[in-house]
Amino acid sequence: DIVLGEMKSTVFSAVVVSIGYALLGWDFAALLEANGHMEKEFELENLPSIEGITIAVSAFGAIVITIFSGSLLDWLGRRAVLVQSSLLLLSGGLLMLWSPNIYILLLARLIVGSGSGLVFTCVPIYISEISPSTMRGLLVTMPQFMFFIGTIFSYCLIFWLTLMPSPKWRIMIGAIFAPSIVYLALLVYYLPESPRWLVSDGKISEARVSLQWLRGKKHDISGEISTIVEGVDFISDTAIGTAQAQSFSRISSSQIWPNNTFYWHLSDPLVDLLGSIHETMSEATGSRRNSFFPVFNSFSFPEHEHMNEHRDDNSDQQTRGVYYAGEANNGDGLRTSLLSQTANVEVNDTNTSFTSEGSSSYLRRHGTSAFAQEFVASFIDNDIEEEDEETHGMALPYQPAYRYMENTRRHPCRYRILRLSETADMKSKWRVLLQPGIRHALCYGMLIQALQQSAGISVLLRYTPEILEQVGVVSLFSDIGLSPHSTSILISALNALLLLPCITAAMLLMDVCGRRALILATTPILMLSLSVMSLSTLVDMGSLERAILFHLALTICFCSYVVGLGPIPNILCSEMFPTKARATCVSFCSLSFWFGGLLSAYCFPVMLSTIGLGGACGIYALVCCIPLCLVYYRIPETRTLNLELIAEVFKLSRQLPYVQ
Incomplete structure (x- = not known):
């Protein structure tokens, strides 16, 4: 096992690139608050909502740059693209600080959106490629932690500015340039290039x-x-081979996994597969070779014996x-x-x-690195x-x-x-995407990213201050002497602060329990909390009871989200593609993320005006059923597997008993 203390440089590199997500969290929280002040200064009250315009321009910039991000990452490398993203965020922040008119402001939002698209695509790829398999889940969850760090700092700045007679909205959104300078300096002078890209x-x-x-x-x-x-x-x-896969699929599942136990549904069936396939086939055929994973045939021992004969005895x-x-x-x-x-x-x-029976124990004892050496x-x-x-x-x-x-x-x-x-x-890059394992993984990755945004939790996070005012939570703190709006900002900051221990727990559990177990355990809690939020607004009850129940359910909703459905789609998309196709595939997954987020951002105000907050939460609870079923039936466990083996796993995803 790799000790965390021995990986100080790896951990620090992950923290450095995760600062980009802190900048995304800063912009995420500040934009909505600044929109209202923009409308007043630029006299846009009678025009289409400035909120919709700024979100659309930012999303457009992110979508356009994401289309080309795969090619940029393969051509320039991970480090160069990260440096470009920091330059875009820096220049966009400076323009927002200036922004004498609405056109310069929209140009700045376009630049910031482009930088956000590069950060969202490149950061998980870089961290997954530099991380050892035993720490990959922990480190790829780091960006989620840094996102809420940025959100908390942004809420604190907004709260301080709202106490002033005339809040300076340019500082709210333009102050992102200051941490962007630190981000750029660390990327240029500290960060190494990804070994896998090299x-x-x-x-x-x-x-x-x-x-x-x-x-x-x-x-x-x-x-x-x-x-x-x-x-x-x-x-x-x-x-x-297809014939080999079919012959493997005819093996009864009872010979491979204890599928009658609850552990089989939440644990790591593919690691069990990699370890047990030798024993199963050797008992059936007596063969010393693995016919399903040809790369495992490096455990053939006539070659080993031949090589050992030529080695120096001393x-x-x-x-x-x-x-x-x-x-x-x-x-x-x-x-x-x-x-x-x-x-x-x-x-x-x-x-x-070695024998075919002993190879699995060797793999478990020494890990895939020793296996690769052999x-x-x-x-x-x-x-x-x-x-x-x-x-x-x-x-x-x-x-x-x-x-x-x-x-x-x-x-x-x-x-x-x-x-x-x-x-x-x-080999054409596009032909690589049509290979069976990559094609299936790409479909699952795009679907789970789109469903993550369609579940609506990111929209609830963005509109938390307004939701708390609407439900009446702010009235519980009316005695502290603050305006209702400032109180809602303060409560939102405290909610974000409360999520940090939950994300820390997710980081520690990601490589222990696995991705499947966490998302299958937390998504039902997420659905239940959304249902309680819906019922609390629809059922007739006192305002105090409604406010307490809604705020409690909202907090549980956010906590379950940041442990499961929040970070895990990014982790899966960053690790289930081979190196030669990873950047292109993750860019496709990022596109589905941005389109899903854009759709959710525009649908939420419409649902509020038609079916209300309770109806919107009920729909989000139903949508959460889809990623739950997708992970249960189609997404294998990737914990403890090297990146080079995960793509091979998806080639069998349609033949394995647990995904049928």
């Missing part, structure tokens, strides 16, 4: 440096960098060779290293005779020239043609790893 771009030596810095100087990254290299080109391209460590990658696609003919790694790997366990080791022979540890990242000279052809014939899979960049260029 590998996908053919910069293996730079990826090793970045990963070593993230994990710490004492951490052995040889297994992890091997897994990343495989995942970019080899593992994600591994085909699972050596207990194996030096990884340095691979030559051919010419980089940079036009200057430079020779780059595609797999430059010289690391000492312990072979105490690799000398053990897989890469099966391709390495003693004919490859070895280098010293001091030559990290250096490329080998050209090998003679006959030597290269001999090595390719001996290890045909090595050619696929060496020609990684060419393979990535040959």
Whole structure:
């Protein structure tokens, strides 16, 4: 297990990029309050609502930039796009501070919306790619925590400004430029590039440096960098035959999972699958090879025994060779290293005779990193020239043609790893999206992001001050000497502050209980609280009782949301796609998020004027049933799985018993 203290650089990098979500939270809370003051200053009371205009312009900017964000992330890299997002937020904040007329203001909102779109798409991708599998859920939940940090600071500023005779609305929304400067400085001077993007771009030596810095100087990254290299080109391209999948689907579920227990519904069936498939098939066929996951065939042991015969008897460590990658696609003919790694790997366990029954226990004991080391080791022979540890990242000279052809014939899979960049260029990005596992995952990701916004909780969060005034919660605090509006702002800030312990609990539980368990446990509570809110406004009761009941149900609603349906869709979308398609797929998921949010923002005022607040809450409770069913029947558990294996899992999502 990876100790949190050993990952200080990884954790701090996640905190740095999550500041972008704090800026989103700041703008989220400040915009609605500033809209009323804009109407008065620009004399727009008789024109269409300025609130609808500003929201539409911001959403338009986010949608347009999100369309191109996938290509930008693959072309420029994660770090460069994050820097661009900070520049957009900074320039937009300065324009909003100035904004002499409505046109400059709308231009500023367009720029801020574009920066928000980049932040929303890129931050979860970056954090998921730098995080170890045992901490990925915790760190990808960090942006949600920072979002409410920004919301609290924004409410505090708004509360202070509302105490003045003439609140300065430009400061409310334009003050975002100050934290944007800090965000930009940290991104430029501190943040490393994503190792997985560097590998996908053919910069293996730079990826090793970045990963070593993230994990710490004492951490052995040889297994992890091997897994990343495989995942970019080899593992994600591994085909699972239709006949094999059908034969697997005929296996009774009782042979794989204890599906009569409650644990089977909420726990991690795919991790159980990865561990039990060897035992199941070996008992049925007596085979020593895994026919469903070809990458698992690295546990074949004739090769291991053959390699061990050529090893030095007095050596207990194996030096990884340095691979030559051919010419980089940079036009200057430079020779780059595609797999430059010289690391000492312990072979105490690799000398053990493996069987198909023993491979699952090895995987559970050592994790997927050790599994990847064994897989890469099966391709390495003693004919490859070895280098010293001091030559990290250096490329080998050209090998003679006959030597290269001999090595390719001996290890045909090595050619696929060496020609990684060419393979990535040959395959169209859009064809990759049509692969079965990626196609299914993309559909589920877009659907769950749209449903998250359609559930209406984000709208309730945005309109919390107005809702509290309408229901009568503000009247409970009339004795404190504040105006009703200032009181509603103060209560909203306290509500946001109360959510921080809930988000902290979600961060700690995300890698313990898993994504499925949390969302399946909290969504029914969310539906129940929305139903209570609806009934409290429809049933005839005293104003005091209604205010107390509604506020209590609203608080429970927000708390259950930030533990389950709030952060988990972002986590799932950032981890269930392979590296070569992750940016494009997440951009599609972000598009569905923005469209769903725009639809919800425009429908909520209409529902308030027609069916009232109670009817709107009732509809939101019904909508929450859809993501609950989607997760229960179609979304597998991704906890503890490496990013390079999750995409393979979705290839079987239609054949597994628990999703039928």
